[in-house]
Amino acid sequence: MNSTDFTADLDGKKCVKCEKDAKFTGVDPKKAWYCQECFIQMVKNKFRSALSKKKIYKDADARETLVVYDGSPSGAFLLNQIDDALKQITYKRLMVQPTVLVLVSVTEETEIQRVVERVEELKKELLENVRWFIAHVACSMYTDSVDLEGLRCNGTEKIPEYTDLLSSCSVPTYRKELERILREKCLQNISKSLKISKCMVPDDADDLGRLALDQLCLGRGGSLSPLVTVTDKRSDFLLIRPICDLSKREISIYNYLCAIDKQYIQFHTHSNTQDRSVQALTDAFIRTLEDEKFYSTINTVLSTASKIHNTNGKDGSRCVLCHVEVADCSLCSTCSAIRDSCSGLLSRFL
């Protein structure tokens, strides 16, 4: 990536922190600009403050955390932040005991083998002293605990069942939503099997902003807050999103500056770009707004989502499939619609 991509329209700007010549900015070029050192520090601070504000690691007994790596720039960034935080010898050391989970979503055997080989290389570069597991999202199909092995991609035997379930869903919007739900279910299954109650996912602000709008269009407006903010607490499982305040742009700049961009795993997926789904429309909508220079859209959506909650939620009752708060039944209305569009294959989870 060329550094000039990030340094357009400088116009003699100064760093807002140290008065050096500014080179980089976050999402909105009308707002703060930073020099290289201050930009790196700003990004790191956003990661640390997301964790410290919620006091997630206050409890000394529950420091074991599953850190998810999906090969994306955000995933690589998260791994590096954890690696960096563990190497600190001062009070800045993050009190976390990580277990890395490489989450694979491709279904071709050769691609999966390539991922396993790439992970072996990565293990030598960072977090070498922690446990690493590779698992396919098809682990979501297990109803009992998963026996995880360290040297292979776990859950590949469930890929046919997984793809059958997804292809049985006749509505593209619900198929994509089901994919998201199964990914979370997979993480929950693996965490439970490893007896780890905390799970860090590399969901950045852009992903979460889009997710917020998608969920709004799926009728889950009241449950936006747990779906897109730092923590999503469930009965025996805590989903943590430590990079929820960082945009893809900020992460890409940081990765470029710190040479993390060599630690990505490029998946060769066959995504259908012609898919007529709510998720595809949301993506196009956000892109249009950004092209029209409405840079703060994502930030505003996430800020709004963090301030609202569900009017219906009573006694902590939750949907058995997606875990959003529900008033008086086991399935939320969106999951009921997903079930109806899945020709019965989803019933195993209900």
Add this chain to the structure above:
Amino acid sequence: MEKRRGPPPCQSKKGCSNPAKIRKAKDGSQLCGPCFSKNFEDDVHETIVNNNLFKVRKNSIQFVVSFSHCSFLQRGERVAIGASGGKDSTVLAYVMKTLNDIHDYGLDLQLLSIDEGIKGYRDDSLLAVEKNRIEYELPLTILSYNDLYGWTMDDIVAKIGKKNNCTFCGVFRRQALDRGAFKIGATKLVTGHNADDMAETVLMNVLRGDIARLERCTNIVTGEEGDLPRAKPLKYCFERDIVMYARTNQLEYFYTECIYAPNAYRGYARKYVRDLEKVHPRAILDLIRSGEKVSVKKEVEMPTLKTCERCGYMTSQKMCKACLLIEGLNTGNTDLGVRKSKKSKKVIVEIEGEKKEEGCGSGGGGCGCAGAADETENEETRKRLKDLQF
């Protein structure tokens, strides 16, 4: 030779044998013209019943309105129908009149129009309202921005340019409808907001971060805490179904988009909602459902409702938005009330500090009159608002 397929039979529950001509956007059912109209009217009546706009009891075949324990509308009370001449308000006026006759609501329905002063748009659409007045035999009252505020939208656009026009128009129209309803002695106001509008509003409030409005924007009745509650009987009706209903019943309406609207931010949300309806129609109702489920967390600070120091209209600030916008227009500071800038903040502080005693006196003050550059203009605005006794 393969037999050519004809239209499918009408899917009405009443066993109609006519060929289906219309696909209802809301649920995809295929219906013939008369069954579609009946189904649409039943939908609106059901919305009124289920949301307790009227207290009803069920009487074997049809609902009969019982006004003994009426929660929203009372028998004999005057209800203003916000009429712009567009498809939504034309259908609303027609449906309300039809349901009023069929179910004997016993309401005194009156049309209320606001003339924003947009040449080539509003003057033409008011002709459509005039036709409605004659056809539906409903009295019509027209109030203009010029009479109320001393500014037409054409004047405003000439002053501020083609950006933020909808901010001015939306704020002024809301107040103007309330003032008009008071003028004609109505105690309730019904508007033609449809499901697409509601979905768009939910989305807009999320995009703007307006959590206070997000919490209440999907309420079918708003303003119950004030003197003039508003209701949206077409809340669950899809825009496409409204158009089809108007066509089926040969209703005449004005269908040109406002000439100042294309530059609005809302346009992006509108396009998104329209695309959603094509790809996943249920998303419209799901967006409304999302809005209905939203509640603001306790720890979030919310604005409290007060009355405007100038005109007595409800507001969360010292001055209502309309007064603030007029102040900006009259003083040449057109950013006032539109965007946060140091200059506009300074002006607000000055207004609040120096001009508390001024104003037209209607409800404690008058919109913009106190800040008008020309003293004669102040007097005129003051007199206009006094006449309305708001």
